[in-house]
Amino acid sequence: MTKVLFIWPPKIEYIFSIQKHYTNFGETVAYLDAQNDVEVDVMDGSALMYFQWNFIEAYSKEYDFMVVYTDLHNSISAIKAAHQCKEISPKTTIISYGQGTPYAPDIYIDQGFDAAVHDPMYQKSIADFISYKQGEVSKRMLKGISFKEKGSLVSIRDTHELDVAEVAFPALDKLPIGQYKQISGRDQVCFTVTRGCPYPCRFCRVPIDQGRKVSYRPVPDVVAYLKQVKDDFASIKLIAPTFTIDRDWVLELCSTIKEENLDVKWIVTTRLELLDHELLNAMSNAGCIAIAFGLETLYTSTQNRVDKQLEPEVVIKQVELIHSYGIIPKAFIMLGIPGQTREEIVELYDFLQKHRVEIRPKEYYPYETLLSSNDKIELLQKFERENVYNNRIPGVHTMQFVKWLSNRTSVR
Numbered sequence: 001m002t003k004v005l006f007i008w009p010p011k012i013e014y015i016f017s018i019q020k021h022y023t024n025f026g027e028t029v030a031y032l033d034a035q036n037d038v039e040v041d042v043m044d045g046s047a048l049m050y051f052q053w054n055f056i057e058a059y060s061k062e063y064d065f066m067v068v069y070t071d072l073h074n075s076i077s078a079i080k081a082a083h084q085c086k087e088i089s090p091k092t093t094i095i096s097y098g099q100g101t102p103y104a105p106d107i108y109i110d111q112g113f114d115a116a117v118h119d120p121m122y123q124k125s126i127a128d129f130i131s132y133k134q135g136e137v138s139k140r141m142l143k144g145i146s147f148k149e150k151g152s153l154v155s156i157r158d159t160h161e162l163d164v165a166e167v168a169f170p171a172l173d174k175l176p177i178g179q180y181k182q183i184s185g186r187d188q189v190c191f192t193v194t195r196g197c198p199y200p201c202r203f204c205r206v207p208i209d210q211g212r213k214v215s216y217r218p219v220p221d222v223v224a225y226l227k228q229v230k231d232d233f234a235s236i237k238l239i240a241p242t243f244t245i246d247r248d249w250v251l252e253l254c255s256t257i258k259e260e261n262l263d264v265k266w267i268v269t270t271r272l273e274l275l276d277h278e279l280l281n282a283m284s285n286a287g288c289i290a291i292a293f294g295l296e297t298l299y300t301s302t303q304n305r306v307d308k309q310l311e312p313e314v315v316i317k318q319v320e321l322i323h324s325y326g327i328i329p330k331a332f333i334m335l336g337i338p339g340q341t342r343e344e345i346v347e348l349y350d351f352l353q354k355h356r357v358e359i360r361p362k363e364y365y366p367y368e369t370l371l372s373s374n375d376k377i378e379l380l381q382k383f384e385r386e387n388v389y390n391n392r393i394p395g396v397h398t399m400q401f402v403k404w405l406s407n408r409t410s411v412r
Contacts, residue, residue: 005063009077010045022190026170031123059088070098075380103370105146119144121160162215187234194240243268254286272318284325292330336364
């Protein structure tokens with residue numbers, strides 16, 4: 001039996017992003033747990049208050065493999081965990097995967113990991129690599145992974161074809177669900193329905209992490225899982241970078257939910273320009289209660305810096321359309337984009353509050369600079385969010401910047 005320890009590295013989180021714990025983490029745990037002759041243990045150090053001794057005790061069990069979820073905001077913590085594990089259990093093969101590794105897989109190898117996954121189907125890459133290390137498959141089977149072998153770096157750039165039908169559903173029996181609900185304040189489960197996005201937003205991690213091709217989970221699989229979890233959670237978040245990019249798939253899903261008489265409340269994320277009367281009517285009738293969209297900012301000059309253009313008139317029109325179907329609009333905005341001013345942010349908040357839009361602010365981080373930076377470790381240290389004001393706006397006091405970041409207004 002192959003023993004695998006999954007960990008989310010311990011650190012004080014700035015914001016608890018519940019969806020990644022269910023999807024990037026929980027779905028990967030479930031995929032590995034379903035493999036033959038694999039025994040999986042889980043330590044979510046972001047959600048549970050483990051002591052240092054708890055990790056030392058776990059590493060002392062000498063797992064065959066430790067799989068570490070490595071985000072761009074916990075990379076330094078992940079590196080520390082890898083160092084500690086290797087010091088205690090040299091036999092353990094340590095694998096890094098997540099939204100951080102595709103940007104700079106070689107850095108994670110240099111920093112002590114035995115392998116770094118950079119494949120959009122990271123579950124498959126991890127499983128294949130474990131099988132390879134166990135002598136069960138040849139190196140030709142490996143895709144989307146870098147690793148050390150006999151002192152040399154092997155980097156396999158060819159990746160699996162994106163197919164969300166093969167993505168597992170969250171391992172709810174292995175995750176600290178009660179803690180997720182308590183920390184997030186939401187009785188909500190999340191699971192992946194699509195991966196990939198063709199849009200070129202400069203700041204976005206999705207094209208790097210998942211690719212530009214979009215893959216959808218089959219509608220019957222989505223509906224079957226909704227039936228399975230609907231009575232255990234107050235709402236369900238269907239995770240998709242751009243939910244309505246394939247309107248036929250959305251209409252089929254909504255129609256099937258109605259035909260099955262499912263009473264479910266669900267939330268999605270998409271682009272405003274990809275919504276219309278037909279889609280919103282179908283989504284509302286099928287239980288959609290909120291739609292999040294990326295606005296980032298309203299000023300054209302600032303929009304150009306992140307390759308995301310939306311005219312205020314379009315925002316007003318689409319927001320009113322969403323409201324007309326009884327759905328809550330939620331805007332993701334960015335603070336600290338180069339060139340952004342105090343006046344711009346004040347106007348942005350006033351605009352969204354006037355039009356009854358819930359606001360979800362986030363500080364801007366230039367993730368794309370990792371691809372060309374000569375000092376990736378220094379950037380990863382900044383991304384670690386030890387401070388929430390790395391990107392202060394000229395003339396804005398730290399206290400004001402932090403207040404804006406915490407101003408998550410709700411309209412209902």
